[in-house]
Amino acid sequence: MSSALPCHPAEKPKRETCSICADCCVRHLAVCAALDGDELDALEAIMSSKQLGANEMLVEEGQEKTRVYSLTSGMLRLYTSLPDGRRQISGFLFPGGYLGLADDEVHSQTVEAVVPSVLCSFSDREMNALMERYPQLKERLYEMTKFALRQAHDNQMILGRLAPVEKLASFLLLLANRPQAETTSNPVHLAMNRTDIADYLGLTIETVSRSFTKLKTQGLIRLIDANTVEITSYRSLAAVAGLDITHLMSTANA
Amino acid sequence: MSSALPCHPAEKPKRETCSICADCCVRHLAVCAALDGDELDALEAIMSSKQLGANEMLVEEGQEKTRVYSLTSGMLRLYTSLPDGRRQISGFLFPGGYLGLADDEVHSQTVEAVVPSVLCSFSDREMNALMERYPQLKERLYEMTKFALRQAHDNQMILGRLAPVEKLASFLLLLANRPQAETTSNPVHLAMNRTDIADYLGLTIETVSRSFTKLKTQGLIRLIDANTVEITSYRSLAAVAGLDITHLMSTANA
DNA sequence: CGCGAGGTTGAAACAGTTCAACACTTGTGG
DNA sequence: CCACAAGTGTTGAACTGTTTCAACCTCGCG
Numbered sequence: 357m358s359s360a361l362p363c364h365p366a367e368k369p370k371r372e373t374c375s376i377c378a379d380c381c382v383r384h385l386a387v388c389a390a391l392d393g394d395e396l397d398a399l400e401a402i403m404s405s406k407q408l409g410a411n412e413m414l415v416e417e418g419q420e421k422t423r424v425y426s427l428t429s430g431m432l433r434l435y436t437s438l439p440d441g442r443r444q445i446s447g448f449l450f451p452g453g454y455l456g457l458a459d460d461e462v463h464s465q466t467v468e469a470v471v472p473s474v475l476c477s478f479s480d481r482e483m484n485a486l487m488e489r490y491p492q493l494k495e496r497l498y499e500m501t502k503f504a505l506r507q508a509h510d511n512q513m514i515l516g517r518l519a520p521v522e523k524l525a526s527f528l529l530l531l532a533n534r535p536q537a538e539t540t541s542n543p544v545h546l547a548m549n550r551t552d553i554a555d556y557l558g559l560t561i562e563t564v565s566r567s568f569t570k571l572k573t574q575g576l577i578r579l580i581d582a583n584t585v586e587i588t589s590y591r592s593l594a595a596v597a598g599l600d601i602t603h604l605m606s607t608a609n610a
Numbered sequence: 611m612s613s614a615l616p617c618h619p620a621e622k623p624k625r626e627t628c629s630i631c632a633d634c635c636v637r638h639l640a641v642c643a644a645l646d647g648d649e650l651d652a653l654e655a656i657m658s659s660k661q662l663g664a665n666e667m668l669v670e671e672g673q674e675k676t677r678v679y680s681l682t683s684g685m686l687r688l689y690t691s692l693p694d695g696r697r698q699i700s701g702f703l704f705p706g707g708y709l710g711l712a713d714d715e716v717h718s719q720t721v722e723a724v725v726p727s728v729l730c731s732f733s734d735r736e737m738n739a740l741m742e743r744y745p746q747l748k749e750r751l752y753e754m755t756k757f758a759l760r761q762a763h764d765n766q767m768i769l770g771r772l773a774p775v776e777k778l779a780s781f782l783l784l785l786a787n788r789p790q791a792e793t794t795s796n797p798v799h800l801a802m803n804r805t806d807i808a809d810y811l812g813l814t815i816e817t818v819s820r821s822f823t824k825l826k827t828q829g830l831i832r833l834i835d836a837n838t839v840e841i842t843s844y845r846s847l848a849a850v851a852g853l854d855i856t857h858l859m860s861t862a863n864a
Numbered sequence: 865c866g867c868g869a870g871g872t873t874g875a876a877a878c879a880g881t882t883c884a885a886c887a888c889t890t891g892t893g894g
Numbered sequence: 895c896c897a898c899a900a901g902t903g904t905t906g907a908a909c910t911g912t913t914t915c916a917a918c919c920t921c922g923c924g
Contacts, residue, residue, distance in 0.1 A: 436763065436764075436767055438767070438771065438852050439852065440852070442771045442852075443771070444766055444767040444770045444771045446763045446766050446767075457756070457759065458756055458759040458760050458763065459756070459760075460753075460756065464760050464763060465763065491745075494752075498748075498752050498755070499714075501752070501755050501756060501759060502711070502712055502713070502714065502755060504759055505711065505712040505755060505758055505759045505762060506712050506713075506718050508759060508762035508763065508765075508766065509690065509700045509712065509718060509719065509762065510690075511762075511766055512698055512700050512762065512765055512766060512769055513690055513692070513698040513700075515766055515769035515770045515812065516698045516769045516809075516811070516812030517692065517696045517697070517698045517812060519911090520911090520912075549869095549870070549871085550870075550871065550872095551870090555770075557770070558769065558770030558771060559912085559913095560912075560913060560914080561870090561871080561872095562871095562872080562873085562912085562913075562914080563911095563912060563913075564871095565871060565872055565873080566872085566873080566912090568871095568872090569872075569873085582870080582871060582872090582920090582921095598692050598693065598694070598696075773879090774879090774880075803902070803903085804902075804903065804904095805902090813880080813881095814880075814881060814882080815902090815903080815904095816880085816881075816882080816903095816904085816905085817879095817880060817881075818903095819903060819904055819905080820880090820904085820905080822903095822904090823904075823905085836888090836889095836902080836903060836904090
């Protein structure tokens with residue numbers, strides 16, 4: 357689906373005699389960046405692979421947390437729902453992202469694949485054991501949790517104080533500058549649909565659509581197609597967003 | 611100001627020959643719950659006390675993080691601002707709360723006292739050293755960070771998907787059930803003013819005021835005075851809030 | 865070719881914001 | 895002790911913008 361890098365583990369034979377982690381192209385972004393050599397083998401020993409189809413659910417809110425995951429390729433959405441069906445997407449998970457940072461015993465959010473995805477799966481118990489054995493692994497997860505918390509704070513500003521166009525501008529900049537791509541990616545591919553964007557930004561799909569039109573009319577973006585956005589004027593878009601997101605570009609993964 | 615428990619360290623002589631931490635009444639809520647005996651002495655050795663007047667600023671967004679804090683008594687607000695002055699309060703810190711969970715080198719938020727407050731202050735460097743020495747201290751901070759992340763996710767739902775009355779209802783329930791009081795406190799004392807509430811919930815002060823009136827008219831709350839709310843019907847208020855916040859009551863501090 | 869899903873656009877309804885006035889409390893100074 | 899000003903909160907009325915509801919468009923696919 358996505359014109360991603362040519363090397364996901366899924367495309368290789370599942371488990372060879374030797375390390376597949378070592379060749380993983382998102383390793384430097386993921387938890388596993390904390391490990392090397394033997395340590396990596398130990399991680400690999402408790403790892404299994406998991407694939408998800410588009411919109412397939414991985415975990416559901418309230419479910420016991422028995423396994424944790426590291427996303428290799430694809431994209432996930434994390435959300436909570438209200439009894440009446442209203443939904444708030446708290447974030448999207450990109451390759452290198454870790455699933456289970458916020459939760460202790462129970463998952464506090466539902467997780468679904470936005471597009472077909474591949475994950476590394478671990479028993480929560482075994483992962484905890486490994487964290488005791490390799491403190492740098494725990495340290496890494498701690499750093500990733502802190503980063504997630506900063507992201508959540510930025511999100512609160514977006515949700516609480518930005519106007520719809522500003523929200524969308526921030527969102528596009530966030531996608532353009534997300535760490536995975538290393539450099540600023542342009543045009544930006546929107547793997548999620550308008551409903552997802554709306555539920556992430558606290559808007560309706562109609563308002564999202566109208567905000568796209570506004571940015572287009574103002575000449576800040578160009579919609580190559582409904583899911584591909586070219587950022588025509590990066591600076592102006594950042595000015596509209598108001599939010600200073602520069603720290604999200606570099607700090608990405610400490 | 612607040613009719614709090616009778617024992618804040620501030621009321622005692624500043625540093626006696628022996629442990630003041632051991633007598634601290636919020637210790638079981640704070641970082642220090644992870645430590646005991648000698649360990650507690652080690653923490654106390656690097657600790658100093660800090661007092662803040664109402665609305666006094668402790669740290670400013672962008673400032674280098676040289677010290678970290680544990681709140682003993684009072685209340686703090688944490689927020690970020692936009693260039694044009696719009697403000698989003700990401701949360702309030704209550705006694706036992708820790709300041710500096712999300713940040714690495716630089717503070718990502720401004721912190722001010724809502725009411726006169728007393729804090730334990732530590733050099734960030736020394737605290738890190740202590741965390742290396744006592745892994746359970748790091749573990750404790752990690753748990754508190756995870757809790758903060760879950761809180762942030764709940765907040766995103768409140769900001770993005772709840773109507774004003776629902777937002778206010780959630781906010782009141784949050785205050786009523788916050789861990790410090792141990793039991794559900796009623797009536798609830800609002801130490802912060804309407805502007806703070808508005809900037810926390812993503813509303814204007816007028817809408818906050820009107821929402822108070824609506825809850826009052828519906829018979830769910832009673833305003834003893836502008837800053838004291840009696841929850842008349844807890845269940846109905848929870849129903850209005852929509853949000854299930856029960857997990858915030860018990861999980862408080864793992 | 866026609867159906868369905870996803871996205872855009874238009875018009876009306878509604879709700880939160882804005883602007884303004886008023887009430888209440890507190891502190892200052894005559 | 896009272897008058898007055900300042901700060902905070904509430905209420906009203908008009909306005910603006912998002913939501914709602916509906917229609918329409920486009921694309922992919924059976």
